[in-house]
Amino acid sequence: MKRRARRGSSLFGLGIANSLIPVVSAFVIGAIIIAVVGENPWTTYQFMLGQTLFDASGFVKTLHYATPLILTGLAIAVTFKANIFNMGVEGQVLSGAFAAGVVGFTLKGLPAPVHITVCLLVAIAVGMLVALVPAVLKAYFGVNEIVVTLMLNYAIVEILRVLAQTVFRDPTSGYVSTPSVAPSATFTRLFGTSLTLFTPLALVVFVAMYVLFKRSRLGYEITAMGINPGFAEASGMDVRRKIMTIMLISGALSGLAGAGFMLSEKFKYTLDFSGNPGLGWDGMLVALLGGHDPVGIVVAAVLYAALKTGADSISIFSDVPKEITGVIQGLIILLLSIRYFTRTSVVARRRAPTRKSSEEPVRAAQS
Amino acid sequence: MNVEKILYDMLSYSAPIILCVLGGNFAHCANVLNIALEGMMLAGAFISVLVVLLTGNVLLGVLAAVIATFVLGLIFSFFGITRRGNVIITGLAINLLAASVSAFILKAMSLPNLNANSVANVAGMKIHIPVVESIPFVGEVVSGHPLLTYVAFLGIAVMSVVMYRTRFGVYVRVVGENEDAARSVGIKVDAIKYAAVLIGAVCCALAGANMALEKMALFTNGMTAGIGFIAIAAIFCGRGRPGTTSVYAIAFGLAQSLAINLNLSAGPASGLFNTIPYFMIIGILTAVSIVQHKNNRVRGLIDG
């Protein structure tokens, strides 16, 4: 729908500016921290981003790592836009990944496309199931979803740890891990690079979500709900059912992200599966940085994946701990919590009536 | 199953939750959603142990923790109140920063964790109350806790008085209930909100110090394990009233105590008991919400 006044090029520019300031500031502060540790910030950043963005194979690797982040970013955005704060993406990702892993190593003798599809579908179902709990509690009982999803995250991590240590333990491994998934359940690498079919799959999902956000009825309802739930309900949008729908979509996306990551990169569930801070929290940053807009999320996912993989290699070559990513992530999110530029209120002048006296001059409200 | 130990542990685990809750109540009553209690507590835990490790002085450690969380509180308030940012995102950021900065510093110091046992005497920090400790059963439960644990329980009474009998407490509640009314009589709304958040921050510092320094003189990454969020759940359930929220805090402390103690007697699946507190909190929150909204006939978003 045409929203020229709101989504015009000037507003898009506004969105970029609003995201740019936090990123630049966070990098400046990060530079200070790096200097304190005793390294040169400039060469550090050069190395981090040079390897991952400006080098062909590095960039492909970055895309590979960005793929689950695109999905978790979308998972967050679809809920945050409706003013639902699904903090449980991390738990949903892990659940989906674990389920995919279990289906991956228990089922044998299936042709690869079928096996992968089954794994993904199971993971999506599990992710949706996990998201169902806070969804129902919020929609029908009014329970605050922030606390419920956070508690579930902790609970899920514990449950999965126990499962990986007992029922689904890999006895041959020296550390806590599930058995590796069967070869028929892995995404094969394309053209000898790090990329797999998971990436194009994620892009297909991205396109679907783009259409959903921008052109679908549900997208319109999500936007309305996020701004004014009273209006949404009065316009027949059945807010409670929408909460369920939105959370289920979010859970599905998260489950898919976890499964894809499992089947294209990790192949088994370990206690540090999701990395530090975790795919869910990375997704939160990506969604916020991208302004909850699908295109923005893709861009932010690629940039953030570059940062993260760059930081991994940094810690090998220098004294800068890779935890610097977490710090920069926290700083960016902090700075993203406020708007730096807002659409200035459109104000009309008082005009002397030149038309019929029954007409009234156009006026604007203070925004 | 040692009942005395379970009750002792209940008081022990409740204390940091109660401290978080007593501070967090003010922000809740002032209608400022502060989910950064977790991060503030973690920061308090980290700084207290770090400073004790560096200086050997326990008091200095606690003081440093208070200053550190005070700064975090200022950052939260600046972004969330003065600049009218999204407080959920600001709170989330503070949590992430506390976790990542402490992990970063540990890595930079090339340490897996902070162990101040060489400098601080954990056993010495336990207070044994003279007459009470000899009372059978009660003595084992009540005596032998570190100072801040007792401060937590005494704090329930103190905070109740502050909340209901002082001007500050009235203003906090008025700001939360009707900001317009507060402004119209000249109450400085932003200042009150700042103060409410900062009280929460300071209490979280004490909670962190209680958990890390006093009990173990140890800091490991992410050791707060959601206690800050458990405190938020208690605040929601008790609607910001010091007495009621503390009761919920104690209930959650009991759940944790049971989880730990049952773990000891269970086998390899013992980790599952650790999930009891989390599910219990979800259950209690749900029950409280159901009761709160039992007469709700309005369709649409139920205001949790």
Add this chain to the structure above:
Amino acid sequence: MNIVETVGLTRTFGDFVANDGIDLRVAQGEIKAIVGENGAGKSTLMNMLYGLLTPTSGSIRVRGTECTFGSPADAIKAGLGMVHQHFKLVPSLSVWENVVLGIEKRVQTRAGRLPFIDARGQIGEVQAASDRYGMQLDVTATVGDLSIGLKQRVEILKMLYRDVEILILDEPTAVLTPQEVDGLIVTLNELKAQGKTIIVITHKLSEVMQLSDSVTVIKRGHVVADLRTAQTNERELAQLMVGRDVVLTLHRDERDCSGNDVAYQVRGLSTTDEHGKQVLSDIDLDVRRGEVLGIAGVEGNGQSELLKVLTGLMTATHAATTLEGRDLTNAMPTAIREAGVGIIHEDRYQHGLCRELTISENVIAGYHERPDVCRHGLLRPHEIAGKRDRLIEEYDVRVADPDGVVSQLSGGNAQKVIIAREFDAAPKLLIASQPTRGVDVGSIEFIHRKILQLRDAGTAVLLISSELSEIMTLSDRIVVMYKGRIIGEIDDVAHASTTAIGLLMAGIPQTEEVAR
């Protein structure tokens, strides 16, 4: 001597001039009324007098000395107190706690002042003040439990307790019954007798004639007249307010609808609020085709809840609702609209519109699943823009930018968007609540005309309004609500008397038929 004066008082918001060089003179001990349309600038002026806004230029003089007010506290110190239209009370606190809010006294002991509030001492002081001014309040009662009339008295007492000499009241009678208005007039005269000066802001001209000694008329930010009340009349004031001859009552085609079919029927509707308290009891309504049924009553007697139940935003404990045979009991908003009901909500910005969305996005709200704007789950932007342009044209909605957002529209035009949307769906029943609240006079006329047009085309109309004049103008039949019940019915609106309806609105049922 003029106790309050403003000289060339001006206030701008960016390019928008809310008050332009206002010279106001209020004599000591008089009751002055300030009148003007919605949006004329009355509230801005009062907010400056009370320190909630600072003037862009010009000055305020109290007893001859120039004053600057940085906050309400400054104004109070200078002796100016304000009683707001939307009360600034804290429902969970008691009367005395609200009265002393911000100036609480602490417990004094021999050792010094303790940091605790001196409850006992202040309860006594506040009760004494209440008695002195004849407020008849129990200062230990919880404010949330009080009636609106009593709440207003708490607001007034709050100011008097701070020893203000000049009392400003913003639209004080908006939420009072005709009898409570009389009570207020008595109170204000009593205060005047005790030497207070009173400024009343209002748009209700009949009350201006009843209450005030002098009137100042404000139009579009300027003072257009300064008169003694005794030397003017309502018609003249209306003309000055709007600048042209205003039709105060729309000429309505009187018709007898009693022969028409009943389109909409409600039986035994009851429901409770979130505390379990009964808010609606046994409501029966019949609306015929081509008839306007008006529900009169002071706000707060269950009208909001009734509207919410009938529009699907709230469920009833008991009800039987049918529209042309179709059962709509406790139906969801979508089902209600599908059955052919158009809805104009009480609070347009809370339920009717979403300010931050564009006009297009608002124009389809509630109808966004219909095939003309939505196919296979996807919206059709071209058709939506077409619908928007057509409706803007048909309903004379003044927009600077058709692609703009609704917050850029004035109240009247925003309301027209809602009207356009609902009327365009050719409803069988229109439920309209406070359709012209906060709307300028020109748009009020337009909206009233449109409603009557809809009625003439055969739609049944259920009108809820707290403006009695609006009810009398539009309705063919009237029912009066009081404390959640229908307390009386008037079949012959043309010959009904306002006094009789006012009595019903105050809860005094008539023993015989009203005015036949």
